[in-house]
Amino acid sequence: MSSSIALTYIAAAVLFILGIKFLSSPKTARYGNLLAAFGMLIALVATIPLLGTGETSLLKHGWNLSYTLMVVGIVIGLIIGAIGAYSVKMTAMPQMVAAFNGLGGGSAALVASLEFLRRANSPEGITTFFATTMLFATLIGSLSFSGSIIAFLKLEGKFEKPHTFPGQNVLNGLILAVILGLCVYLTGWVTTNTTAFIVMFLLALVFGVAMVMPIGGADMPVVISLLNSFTGLAVAADGFTISNISMIVAGTLVGSSGTLLTLLMCQAMNRPVTNVLFGAFGSTTSGSGAAGGDAAGKTVKPIQADEAALLLSYAQQVVIVPGYGMAVAQAQHQVRELSDELGKRGVEVRFAIHPVAGRMPGHMNVLLAEANVPYDQLCEMEAINPTMDRVDVCLVIGANDVVNPAAREDKSSPIYGMPIIEADHAKTVIVMKRSMAAGFAGIENLLFYKDNTRMLFGDAKASLTALVAAVKAS
């Protein structure tokens, strides 16, 4: 590598670092993303002189079929990426991140596999060091690929419930043991046994599916974040394999910051990461039957839109708790309209954002921002809870588990100990919900049966439109 290429790679690395740094603050986030993108562009350009070795070298021997395919491939990827990024609805953002992450993982696995095939057939052979990095990148990359696809499908609503069967952990353990055995065989003996390598590749794909299937759809953000850091590590390992320092630095940065981000997300749900990955959240729902049983004897109190509108218009303080239901119904604009109408009547409206509301941390902020809800109306859970006793009406829009008092009261509940927005402390709670179906965690919500709770059934968008009309009329 010439020193000018090396210097360009350093510049790209600095831009990635600054990019991630700026992405952690709301004011500079967009700028940070553009910086990182610019870093990527110069890293790509700097790589052009490195393309090809010997008679395939681009600089020495010029264009060949591979380079045509390369340009075509980049353009196809660009088109897929642009269509994915700009056509996707804001509610489907999490899936999109999962999909892009899976593609990156697949690419990382293919790069390592190709390098293995090349070295296996070349006189230079493979050293233990390179065998290790290639196997690591293949293993992690392909499990990130298949795992992300499952995460994508789960968020799309396909088999979102956890899939478990007896002996599943044993079977997964066995698959992992075979994979690791093959890895030891391939690295320890530094063999070029291609069959063993392909078997390992396929098993890693199976393992990615087996790892994500038992995890409930509600935990997908954590899974995607984890797979994101996995892909980062696979890319770093690829960087070692093909001696590309910019891939090592970028991949490692993503790997370690992604790991920390995963832990932060788990912290917000008050659950250890092992519990998310191996707990098979859904399987404990049968254990929480007690909570469901308690609730079965109680009744909910429905409310109509016009009565709810009166409650809201004559309140002094209103807190709105948005959740996934708002996202599904695409009701963020109606929510803004309601909040504006109430504001005109002198009602103080705030939004309480739970760290894991929706399907991704920050999901609600993104949607409300799209509807132009001012920054200062959005409050974090910690800020809003101490003031909840003074709130007249708490309007829960399609949120469920994040306001479930079972997290505080019912020790047998799987979400016990998770920090919640204490909606039930408000004088009146109005819950907008399509039906009495349980939330994403599959558990009964005790909030619905409280004396101060009223249920406003129906699609969030339709209910909100009715509410806005009723508030305007009052």
Place this chain on the structure above:
Amino acid sequence: MSTEILVFFIFVLSIFLGFELISRVPSMLHTPLMSGTNAIHGIILLGGMLVLADAHNTLTTALGFVAVVFGSANVFGGFMVTDRMLQMFKKKKK
């Protein structure tokens, strides 16, 4: 000190740097941050380009081509989807 050790040295330092970089992130930025870092590991496109340039038969060319398509979708889609998310944060400041 060999090149391998130097590279490994950079690797270890990068691990710590990654941890330090995002110690204080408000939860509303978790998704854009995840999406942004997702785009950064799209640098695997470089790897795809390098192995495709070295491909010597139909199989390796085909696989290298797939690697380039995947990597390209990861990097371009990743940055664009992140920008789209962040655009919305900006709009609400007015």
